[in-house]
Structure formats: structure tokens, C-alpha cells
Amino acid sequence: MTSAWSRQRGVSPETSRLLIERAHEELVAGNRGDTRLADVRPLVRDSWERSLASLVGAEGLPPMALSREELEEYRRAHPLATVMDMIRGLLLPGETSESGVVVAVGDASGRLLWVEGDLDIRRRTGDMGFVEGANWAEDAVGTAAPGTALRLDRSVQIHGAEHYNRLVQPWSCTAAPLHDPETRRLLGVIDVTGGAEAVTPQAQLLVDAAARAIESELLVARLRRRAEAPKRRASRRAPVRATLRVLGRDRAVLETGGASDPTASVQLSARHAEILLMLATHRAGLSAERLGELVYGDGATESLRPEMVRLRRVVESVAPALVPASRPYRLIVDLDTDAQHVVSLLDRGAHRVALAAYAGAVLPDSVAPGVEQVRASVSAALREALIEDASVDVLLAYADTDEAADDAEVLRLCLELLPARSPKRAGVVARLDRLTS
Structure with a gap:
């Protein structure tokens, strides 16, 4: 089956990428009177202002709001869990791993509960923290379709450079909020992230239609349950965290x-x-x-x-x-x-977030045999995951840690991945020369 996200010609952002990028730079630098800001879409400009007021970092990583265990438990109880098969059928038809987009489903707070779709795009967006358990609310990561759609309670499209966070600007996304079909209370958000094909007019129509179909399915399922069985109430003690x-x-x-x-x-x-x-x-x-x-x-x-x-x-x-x-x-x-948390992030492909969460070796001065095993295991998992799949920026950040400062293999891999004219190459070459001399 042909993916619904095949590229459409003739669709471009309302304002040029370079103009938007410069307007963003001026706003972040504090120059709110720059005339280029008037050419940015009002929806985006207003979101930038809210992001600035919330002290969102222009290159920060999203906070990880849920551990793997918390995520699994929360997803099981979330009302959107019952419609995930429907979401996959509507937005990821055909071969999911080669769909060309990533589909994310978040809760009403902006925490991503499911992130599925194209394997290559999931790997690359994972580096910026677009992973299950991360908080993508607008006041956490700035202007982005999931959080801004929740903030405005309407469907939103954000083209690459319109994102407040520079790490997210290579991507474009369309998102729509999901509501309780009876109370209209916000339940969450569905988001489609990818290249230019993710922000076409057809993409917005499809995401909006999917949201309405999901809400209708929630209502039908609820009415069916009421007809089949009496209402039950169960009380549970909150688990210890x-x-x-x-x-x-x-x-x-x-x-x-x-x-x-x-x-x-x-x-x-x-x-x-x-x-x-x-x-x-x-x-x-x-x-x-x-x-x-x-x-x-x-x-x-x-x-x-x-x-x-x-x-x-x-x-x-x-x-x-x-x-x-x-x-x-x-x-x-x-x-x-926190050591298990880093390994969990690596398993989810969130290499940049995992590296940021890795505060250092496990109990570094301990000589207990069991601790030494855990320390070596976590350190090896981090190194192997980054060498195998991380972007060059993440690898360079890893090379700057005490743990990898003398790792010649990591430095050589950085050289292989850096563009030929990158100014960062000279520093890497100098470090390699010191190690091998």
C-alpha cells in the first residue's frame, strides 16, 4: 500500500526558511522589535513569545517525565490505549517501518506515550528527545506541533524553522488535540513528524479526520461497555515511587x-x-x-x-x-x-537525552565487585549505543566527557562523520595526535 505521506509538490512554507531563522535569532537575542518578526505567522510568533516567557532553552532537550516502568503502567490505564490500533491503521498504513513519518500520541500534559513509524526517522528524531516518556508541552520545549496544539486546543502545523528549539528545526510536524467525546475534556494529542510531506494541506486534513474518527470510536466503545456490563469502580493504592x-x-x-x-x-x-x-x-x-x-x-x-x-x-x-x-x-x-534510566533512554533511541542524563560513572569510588559490574555494564551500553547509532554532534559531546576523553575509536568515528570542511575537525585531529604520539 502506498504511504499517505508521499511527498506532494507545490507546497512550501509561507515565509522563507532563512527569514524565519533570522527572526528567531533576533527574538532569542532579545530584539523583539526586529521587523522580520512581522513576517512570521502570528500563530508561530505568539508561541515563540510564550516560549521565551517560559524560559525555554533554544537548544535544550525535553525533560523525561516518565521512566520506562511509569510509562508502561500509565499507558495501560490511559483511554487512548484502546484506539492505538485504529491510529496505526489511519496514519501508518502499509509498512510502518518505511512510512516516511513518525506518529506520536501524547497525553493532555504533552508527555509522549507512543512514538511509532519510520525506523530511520525515529532514530534521528530520538537524538533530539522525541521519544516515549519525554515532555513535549510548549512550556517545556517551545513551539512544536504537539505542545502548541494542546496549548491552543486546535490542530497546528509547524514548518521546520518555525520551531522554537533549534534542535527540532530540521523537522516539520502536524498535530491535533484529542477530546473526551462526552465531556470535551482534553485527553491528548496525535502528531505526525517528518519532512515537508508532514505539513501539507492534505496532511492537516488527514490528521484532523483521524482525530474526529478516534473520538467517535471512543464514544462507541464507551456506549458498548455501558450496555454490556454494570459500571464498576475499583480503588487502588498509589504505588510507591x-x-x-x-x-x-x-x-x-x-x-x-x-x-x-x-x-x-x-x-x-x-x-x-x-x-x-x-x-x-x-x-x-x-x-x-x-x-x-x-x-x-x-x-x-x-x-x-x-x-x-x-x-x-x-x-x-x-x-x-x-x-x-x-x-x-x-x-x-x-x-x-538513574543508571537504569540511562539504559532505558538508550533502548528508546534517545541518545542525546541519555548522554545528558549520564552524570558520570556508577558510584565511581566503590570497589564492591557487584558495583564494578554495574558500572562497566552501563558505561559499555552508553559507548556501544552512541558508536553504533548516534549523530556526530552527540558523539562529539560524548568525546568531551571524562569517560571518552582518551577514546581514540570515538574520535576517529567523529572524523569520519564530520563534513570535510567542518571547523571542528582540527580539534579532533589534534586530540588524536596527542593520543597517538
């Missing part, structure tokens, strides 16, 4: 609640950090002997037991549900780590 932060620090921090608004936190001793990291990594549990080997290196269970008593007291003061159980030693509820 906890994160162990171990990257780039020797004194780990245990946080409960969301990353942006932790309800409580405590700094752990080096030994307690090692023990909790092992329990978070081995979720099925560990015998006293095995945990002793991973922490002390010699299965020193006599040293482990009193340390576990002290650890339980510390954890109980912050999150009683996280107090380790015995026989085997294990955590009853899941404990996320």
Missing part, C-alpha cells in the same frame, strides 16, 4: 516521589548505597552469601547482617515500603535507579 541516584556520586541519594518533586530524600553511606544498588539490580532477590560476595567480595555475611539492620532503619525513615525483606534479601517494591 522511589529512585536511587548513583551516577557520578559516591554517596547515593534515595528519593521517593517524582524526580521533579521528590516527597523525601536521604543521602546514604557508601556501603548502604552498594547494598541497595545490588537489591535494585537483582530484583528476584539474593542470598546472604551472594549479596556478601557482591558487596564485600568474600561473602562476608557476618559483616553484612549488622549493616542490613542499619540500612533498614535508614530506609524506614524515608519509605517504609522499601525496607528490604529477608530470605532471600530482596525489595518488595521496585526501586528505579
Whole structure:
């Protein structure tokens, strides 16, 4: 089947790309009186002003609002989960992996819940943080179709240079909000991202029609459920959310609640950090002997037991549900780590976001055998993912980290990917010469 996103001729942005780029530069620099701003579409100009007022960075990455575990749980309960097959059928017919566009579905807050479509485009847009779990609200990333459509509660098309964030300007997108068919409350947004074919008049008609069809399907399904079964109400206790932060620090921090608004936190001793990291990594549990080997290196269970008593007291003061159980030693509820979060971002193709989240090696001064294994695993996963699939800008940023400063293979790959006349080549060549001389 031919993709609905085949390129149409004769469609171009209302204002030239260079003029829009210059107007954007002047606005970001504080020159709001520049005459070129008058040539920018009012919808875009107003969104730029809101982005500026929200202190959105012109080259910032979107915040990751949901971890992999939070994302999976949230998606299962979200009303749009029931219409995902319909969305795929309407917007990604034929061979999805070669569709030429990426289709994203977000919630009413702008958090992307599903990102599917062309594999190559997903890989490249992943570098700018266009991945599941990222927050693409207008006040988080600036002018972009998903967030601006939610902000205005109407369908929106944003052509490349009209994006507020420079990292997003190579792409164009069309988005439309989705509403509850009865209350008209915002449920989320559907977005199509790609090249010029994603912002044709036909694209907007298709996305608008898809939104109306989705809302109709939600209503039909709701009426069917009411007819088939009595209304049930179930109450659930809110799950415990906890994160162990171990990257780039020797004194780990245990946080409960969301990353942006932790309800409580405590700094752990080096030994307690090692023990909790092992329990978070081995979720099925560990015998006293095995945990002793991973922490002390010699299965020193006599040293482990009193340390576990002290650890339980510390954890109980912050999150009683996280107090380790015995026989085997294990955590009853899941404990996320910032190290696992980086690996999850790499799995989603968000290389630039993963690198930004990588604050350094796992508990860098620890000599516990289990910690050394986790440290090496996370470091290797980051390096391999970036070498295999990251853009040259991300690779250059990685080469500037302490971890890759002396990595000749990374520097050689940067040289291969940099354009022949790039001014950055000289610095890379000089670094390679120092390493090989």
C-alpha cells in the first residue's frame, strides 16, 4: 500500500526558511522589535513569545517525565490505549517501518506515550528527545506541533524553522488535540513528524479526520461497555515511587516521589548505597552469601547482617515500603535507579537525552565487585549505543566527557562523520595526535 505521506509538490512554507531563522535569532537575542518578526505567522510568533516567557532553552532537550516502568503502567490505564490500533491503521498504513513519518500520541500534559513509524526517522528524531516518556508541552520545549496544539486546543502545523528549539528545526510536524467525546475534556494529542510531506494541506486534513474518527470510536466503545456490563469502580493504592541516584556520586541519594518533586530524600553511606544498588539490580532477590560476595567480595555475611539492620532503619525513615525483606534479601517494591534510566533512554533511541542524563560513572569510588559490574555494564551500553547509532554532534559531546576523553575509536568515528570542511575537525585531529604520539 502506498504511504499517505508521499511527498506532494507545490507546497512550501509561507515565509522563507532563512527569514524565519533570522527572526528567531533576533527574538532569542532579545530584539523583539526586529521587523522580520512581522513576517512570521502570528500563530508561530505568539508561541515563540510564550516560549521565551517560559524560559525555554533554544537548544535544550525535553525533560523525561516518565521512566520506562511509569510509562508502561500509565499507558495501560490511559483511554487512548484502546484506539492505538485504529491510529496505526489511519496514519501508518502499509509498512510502518518505511512510512516516511513518525506518529506520536501524547497525553493532555504533552508527555509522549507512543512514538511509532519510520525506523530511520525515529532514530534521528530520538537524538533530539522525541521519544516515549519525554515532555513535549510548549512550556517545556517551545513551539512544536504537539505542545502548541494542546496549548491552543486546535490542530497546528509547524514548518521546520518555525520551531522554537533549534534542535527540532530540521523537522516539520502536524498535530491535533484529542477530546473526551462526552465531556470535551482534553485527553491528548496525535502528531505526525517528518519532512515537508508532514505539513501539507492534505496532511492537516488527514490528521484532523483521524482525530474526529478516534473520538467517535471512543464514544462507541464507551456506549458498548455501558450496555454490556454494570459500571464498576475499583480503588487502588498509589504505588510507591522511589529512585536511587548513583551516577557520578559516591554517596547515593534515595528519593521517593517524582524526580521533579521528590516527597523525601536521604543521602546514604557508601556501603548502604552498594547494598541497595545490588537489591535494585537483582530484583528476584539474593542470598546472604551472594549479596556478601557482591558487596564485600568474600561473602562476608557476618559483616553484612549488622549493616542490613542499619540500612533498614535508614530506609524506614524515608519509605517504609522499601525496607528490604529477608530470605532471600530482596525489595518488595521496585526501586528505579538513574543508571537504569540511562539504559532505558538508550533502548528508546534517545541518545542525546541519555548522554545528558549520564552524570558520570556508577558510584565511581566503590570497589564492591557487584558495583564494578554495574558500572562497566552501563558505561559499555552508553559507548556501544552512541558508536553504533548516534549523530556526530552527540558523539562529539560524548568525546568531551571524562569517560571518552582518551577514546581514540570515538574520535576517529567523529572524523569520519564530520563534513570535510567542518571547523571542528582540527580539534579532533589534534586530540588524536596527542593520543597517538
